[in-house]
Amino acid sequence: MTHIKSKSGISVRDLHLSFGSTKVLTGVNLEIEPGEFFAFLGPSGSGKSTLLRAIAGFGPQPQGQILVGDRNLAGLPPWERNVGMVFQSYALWPHMSVRKNVAFGLVEKKVPTRLIDEKVEAALSLVGLLDYAERMPSQLSGGQQQRVALARTIVTKPDVLLLDEPLSNLDASLRVQMRRELLALQRKLGLTTIFVTHDQEEANTTADRMAVLDQGVVQQVGSPQTLYDHPENLFVAGFLGTANILAGELVRSNGSTRLMLETGEQLPIDNEATGTGSLVLRPQNISLSENSEASELNGVVSHREFLGAQVRYLVDVANTQIVVDQSHAVDQPILDIGFRVGLVINSKSAVFLPRGQKQHAA
Amino acid sequence: MDTTTQDAGGKPGIKRSLTDRIFPSLSGTALAAIFIATLLFGFLILPVAKVIYVAFLDPNSGALTLQNFGDFFSSSLFRESFFNSFYVSAMSVVLASVFALPLAYITSRFEFSGAMLIQSLGFIPLIMPPFVGAIAMQLLFGRNGSINLLLAQYGINIPFMEGLNGVILVQSVHYFPFILINLSTSLRNIDRSMEESAQNLGAHGLRLFRRVVFPLAAPGYLAGASLVFIKVFDDLGTPLLLNVNNMLAPQAYLRISSIGISDPMGYVISFILVAFSVFSLWASFLLMRGKDYATTQKGGGGLSRRKLSTRENIGAYGIVIAILLLVLSPHIALGLLAFGTIWSYSPLPDGYTLENFNTMFGQSGQYIKNTLIYAGAAAFLDIVLATAIAYIVLRTKIVGRKWLDYMATAALAVPGVVLGIGYLRTFNDFEVPFVGKPLASWWVIIVVALMIRRLPYALRACTAALQQVSQSLEEAAENLGATRSRTIRKVVIPLMSGGILAGFVTSFATAAVELSATIMLVSSDSDAPLAYGIYLFMQTPSGRGAGAALGILAVVIVAAGTMLAQCIIDRERKARTGEH
Numbered sequence: 001m002t003h004i005k006s007k008s009g010i011s012v013r014d015l016h017l018s019f020g021s022t023k024v025l026t027g028v029n030l031e032i033e034p035g036e037f038f039a040f041l042g043p044s045g046s047g048k049s050t051l052l053r054a055i056a057g058f059g060p061q062p063q064g065q066i067l068v069g070d071r072n073l074a075g076l077p078p079w080e081r082n083v084g085m086v087f088q089s090y091a092l093w094p095h096m097s098v099r100k101n102v103a104f105g106l107v108e109k110k111v112p113t114r115l116i117d118e119k120v121e122a123a124l125s126l127v128g129l130l131d132y133a134e135r136m137p138s139q140l141s142g143g144q145q146q147r148v149a150l151a152r153t154i155v156t157k158p159d160v161l162l163l164d165e166p167l168s169n170l171d172a173s174l175r176v177q178m179r180r181e182l183l184a185l186q187r188k189l190g191l192t193t194i195f196v197t198h199d200q201e202e203a204n205t206t207a208d209r210m211a212v213l214d215q216g217v218v219q220q221v222g223s224p225q226t227l228y229d230h231p232e233n234l235f236v237a238g239f240l241g242t243a244n245i246l247a248g249e250l251v252r253s254n255g256s257t258r259l260m261l262e263t264g265e266q267l268p269i270d271n272e273a274t275g276t277g278s279l280v281l282r283p284q285n286i287s288l289s290e291n292s293e294a295s296e297l298n299g300v301v302s303h304r305e306f307l308g309a310q311v312r313y314l315v316d317v318a319n320t321q322i323v324v325d326q327s328h329a330v331d332q333p334i335l336d337i338g339f340r341v342g343l344v345i346n347s348k349s350a351v352f353l354p355r356g357q358k359q360h361a362a
Numbered sequence: 363m364d365t366t367t368q369d370a371g372g373k374p375g376i377k378r379s380l381t382d383r384i385f386p387s388l389s390g391t392a393l394a395a396i397f398i399a400t401l402l403f404g405f406l407i408l409p410v411a412k413v414i415y416v417a418f419l420d421p422n423s424g425a426l427t428l429q430n431f432g433d434f435f436s437s438s439l440f441r442e443s444f445f446n447s448f449y450v451s452a453m454s455v456v457l458a459s460v461f462a463l464p465l466a467y468i469t470s471r472f473e474f475s476g477a478m479l480i481q482s483l484g485f486i487p488l489i490m491p492p493f494v495g496a497i498a499m500q501l502l503f504g505r506n507g508s509i510n511l512l513l514a515q516y517g518i519n520i521p522f523m524e525g526l527n528g529v530i531l532v533q534s535v536h537y538f539p540f541i542l543i544n545l546s547t548s549l550r551n552i553d554r555s556m557e558e559s560a561q562n563l564g565a566h567g568l569r570l571f572r573r574v575v576f577p578l579a580a581p582g583y584l585a586g587a588s589l590v591f592i593k594v595f596d597d598l599g600t601p602l603l604l605n606v607n608n609m610l611a612p613q614a615y616l617r618i619s620s621i622g623i624s625d626p627m628g629y630v631i632s633f634i635l636v637a638f639s640v641f642s643l644w645a646s647f648l649l650m651r652g653k654d655y656a657t658t659q660k661g662g663g664g665l666s667r668r669k670l671s672t673r674e675n676i677g678a679y680g681i682v683i684a685i686l687l688l689v690l691s692p693h694i695a696l697g698l699l700a701f702g703t704i705w706s707y708s709p710l711p712d713g714y715t716l717e718n719f720n721t722m723f724g725q726s727g728q729y730i731k732n733t734l735i736y737a738g739a740a741a742f743l744d745i746v747l748a749t750a751i752a753y754i755v756l757r758t759k760i761v762g763r764k765w766l767d768y769m770a771t772a773a774l775a776v777p778g779v780v781l782g783i784g785y786l787r788t789f790n791d792f793e794v795p796f797v798g799k800p801l802a803s804w805w806v807i808i809v810v811a812l813m814i815r816r817l818p819y820a821l822r823a824c825t826a827a828l829q830q831v832s833q834s835l836e837e838a839a840e841n842l843g844a845t846r847s848r849t850i851r852k853v854v855i856p857l858m859s860g861g862i863l864a865g866f867v868t869s870f871a872t873a874a875v876e877l878s879a880t881i882m883l884v885s886s887d888s889d890a891p892l893a894y895g896i897y898l899f900m901q902t903p904s905g906r907g908a909g910a911a912l913g914i915l916a917v918v919i920v921a922a923g924t925m926l927a928q929c930i931i932d933r934e935r936k937a938r939t940g941e942h
Contacts, residue, residue: 078558104565
C-alpha cells in the first residue's frame with residue numbers, strides 16, 4: 001500500500017479540445033516523468049482543469065494523444081483508465097460512511113471482501129483517519145474530507161494521481177499544512193501526480209516542475225525557479241510574482257547597452273541583446289538611494305506599503321511607475337511620499353524579452 | 363445577533379407605543395404571537411382534539427372507552443373500507459411512480475428536447491382538483507367510455523374505472539407530479555462530481571445508478587411518495603364523485619351527514635385518518651433525517667447528460683407522449699364534456715356547443731361569488747398570519763416561537779373531513795351573537811376552515827421570502843432610528859412582498875377548489891362554493907355538462923393563480939439576482 005512507485009509517466013501529445021465552437025485547449029504537448037509532482041498553473045479559464053479532466057476522461061473528446069506509461073487513453077471511458085482523480089469538491093458520497101466511500105473503488109474492481117477491509121484500513125491510516133471509518137462525510141471537517149477523498153483514490157492503486165484544485169476549499173492556515181502533507185504523501189507513494197491550481201505559491205512550494213497555461217495554450221514548462229528567473233514571455237513574467245515590465249529599445253553604444261524607454265527615459269542595462277522588446281525587472285532587484293543626484297535614474301515616491309519583511313514603494317519615473325521592494329530592518333525609517341529618490345538597477349537579474357516573443361496565443 | 367433582539371420594554375429615548383404602556387412586559391410581537399397561538403389552538407388543535415376525544419367516548423354514558431374501535435373493526439364494511447383506503451393509497455403511489463419515474467429520468471439524464479414539454483405539461487394535473495376530473499374520466503375510461511367502446515370492436519373491455527380502480531387511476535394521474543417534482547429536484551441537485559468520482563473509481567451504467575445516483579435521489583422520491591400516500595388516503599371528493607363509498611373518508615362523511623354528528627363511527631374514522639397522516643409524515647421525517655443530499659457546488663450543477671441517438675429519441679418521445687396523454691386525459695375529457703352536447707355510449711360527444719356555459723353561468727353565480735369571497739378572505743388572512751408567524755419564528759426570541767410554526771404546519775396532517783367534523787362538533791353549540799346561528803353553520807366557518815387548511819402553504823412562501831431578507835437591512839433601519847414596528851412596515855414587509863403575494867395566490871387558488879372540509883360545513887346551497895356546486899351538478903346526468911363547465915372555470919382559476927404565483931416568484935428572483 002505504501003509503495004505504489006508509479007512507473008508511468010504521462011505524455012500529452014498535440015492535444016486540441018473545444019466546447020462546441022470555443023477552443024479550450026490548443027496544441028498541448030507535455031512530458032511528465034514517472035514519480036514527478038507536476039503542477040498545472042494558470043488563471044481561471046486558462047484550460048488547466050479541462051486538461052486534467054481530459055486526462056481522466058471527462059468532458060468533450062479531445063483530439064491528440066494522452067499516454068499513461070505506454071498506454072494510450074484516447075477513447076477509453078473514465079472507468080477503464082485507472083487514473084485516480086481527487087475532485088475540487090472532494091465529491092464524497094453523502095449516503096456512504098467513510099469506510100464505504102474508500103471501499104467503493106475496490107468493490108468495483110471485485111477485490112475479495114476480506115481484502116477490502118484490510119486495504120481500506122491501510123489507506124485510512126495512511127491519511128491518519130482510521131478512527132473515522134464509521135463516520136459520515138458530513139461529520140468531517142474540510143481537511144478530513146480531503147484526506148478521505150485522497151484515501152479513496154489511492155486505495156485503488158491508480159497509475160497516476162490527478163488533483164483538481166485540492167486545497168481551494170480549505171482555509172488559509174490549513175492549506176499550508178495540507179500542501180506539505182500532500183507532498184510528503186506523494187513522495188512516500190512515489191506516485192506520478194498532477195496538481196491543478198491557480199495559486200502560484202501552492203505550485204511553487206510543491207511542484208517539481210510546472211506548466212503555466214493561459215487561454216488554452218501551454219506558455220512555459222519548467223521548475224518553479226526556472227519559470228520565475230527566466231520567463232520566456234510576458235505572460236509568465238507577469239503571472240509569477242510581481243514584475244516591472246518596461247517596453248523599449250535596447251541600443252548599444254560605446255560598449256555599453258542602454259534601454260531607451262518608450263516614455264523617453266534611458267536605463268543602462270547589462271545585456272548582450274539589441275532590438276525592441278520588454279525588460280522584466282523584479283521589484284527586489286531595484287534599490288533606492290536617497291541621493292537622487294548621483295543616480296542615472298530618479299523619481300518620486302508616490303505610494304508605499306509596509307509589508308513587514310519589506311516595504312513596497314511605487315516610484316514615479318517620468319510617466320512610468322516602477323515597483324520597488326526594499327527589505328526592512330528594525331527601526332529603519334520608511335521614505336515619505338513625495339520624496340525624491342535615485343533608482344539603482346541590478347541589471348544582471350533583468351530579463352529582456354525581444355518583441356515577437358510575446359505570449360503564445362491560441 | 364444580539365443587536366436585533368432587544369425585546370420588550372421599549373428603548374430609552376424612543377416614545378413608547380400604546381401596547382408597551384398597557385402591557386409593559388410584552389412587546390407587540392409577543393402579543394401577536396399570543397393571538398396567533400390562541401387562534402390556532404381554537405380552530406385547529408381544539409377541534410381535532412375534540413374529534414379524537416369523542417372517538418374514545420361512549421355515546422350513551424359519556425365515559426372513556428375503546429368500545430367504538432371494537433365496533434369499528436367488527437363491522438365488515440369498515441374493515442373493508444380501511445383495507446380499501448390503504449390499498450388505493452399504496453396502489454396510487456405505485457402507479458404515480460410509474461408515470462413519474464420515466465419522466466424524471468429522461469429529463470435529468472439525457473439531452474432531451476422534450477424536457478420543456480414535460481416541465482410544463484407534467485405539472486398541469488396539479489392545477490385541477492382531482493374530483494373535477496373524476497366524472498370526465500368515467501366518460502373516457504369507464505365501462506361504456508370512449509376507450510372501451512373503441513376496444514369493444516375487438517371484444518376487449520378493460521375495467522379502468524371499475525370501483526377502486528377508478529379511484530386509483532384518477533388519484534395517481536392527479537398526484538404523480540408530487541413525485542415528479544421531488545424526484546426531479548433531487549436528481550438535479552446531485553453534483554456532477556458525485557457521478558464522475560464513481561466513474562473514476564471504475565463504476566458505470568446500472569451499477570453507477572444503483573450505488574450512487576439512486577441512493578442520492580431516494581430522499582426526494584420518498585418525500586413525494588409519502589405526500590401522495592397521505593393525500594390519497596385523506597381525499598374525500600374523488601371517491602365520493604366516483605360513487606365509491608367503501609373507503610374511510612367517504613364513510614366518515616356519510617356517517618356524519620346521514621346519521622348525525624353524534625354517531626361515534628365518524629370520529630373513529632377521523633382518528634384513523636389523522637393517525638395515518640401523522641404516522642406517514644413522521645416516518646418520512648425519520649427516513650429523511652440527515653439525508654439532505656443536495657450536493658451541487660457553486661457553478662457546477664446537475665448530472666451530466668448524454669445525447670440520445672435518433673432511435674432512442676423516438677422511443678423517449680413515445681414514452682413521454684403516452685404518459686402525458688394519459689395524465690392530461692381528465693382535462694381533455696372535461697373539455698369534451700363541457701363543450702359537448704350529449705355524450706353517452708359514444709367515443710366522442712354528438713356535437714359541440716357553448717350551451718353548458720350558459721347554463722352554468724345562469725345557475726352558478728352564487729357559487730362563484732361565494733368562492734371568490736371565501737377563498738379571497740381565507741388567503742388574505744393566511745398571508746397576514748403567515749407573515750407574522752414567519753417574522754416571530756425567524757426574527758424574535760419569543761419563548762416557544764417554534765411551536766407556532768409547528769402548529770400552523772400541523773394543519774397539513776389534518777384531513778379536510780376531520781377538520782370539518784371537528785368544527786361541527788365543537789362549534790355547533792356556539793351561538794354567534796347578532797347572527798342567531800351556531801358558528802358551525804355560519805358561512806364564516808368555511809372561511810376559517812379554508813384559512814387553517816391553506817395556512818401551511820402561505821407560511822412556507824412567507825418564511826422563504828423572509829429568509830431572503832438580510833438581517834443587516836433591518837439593523838441598518840434600526841441603526842438609523844426606526845423602531846421595530848416601523849422597521850417591519852417600512853423595510854421587512856416591502857422586501858417580502860413578492861413572497862407574500864405568491865403565498866396569497868397559492869392559498870387562494872387551492873382554497874377555491876377545496877371540497878373535503880367545505881362539503882361538511884356547507885349548511886345551505888346559498889352558502890355553497892364552486893367546488894360544492896360541481897359536486898351538486900355532477901349528481902345528475904343532465905347537470906354534467908354544466909358541472910364540467912364549472913370545472914373548466916375552476917381549472918382556469920387555479921391555472922391562472924399558479925401561473926401568476928410563478929411569474930411573481932420568477933420576477934422576484936430575477937430582480938434579486940439582477941442586483942448583484
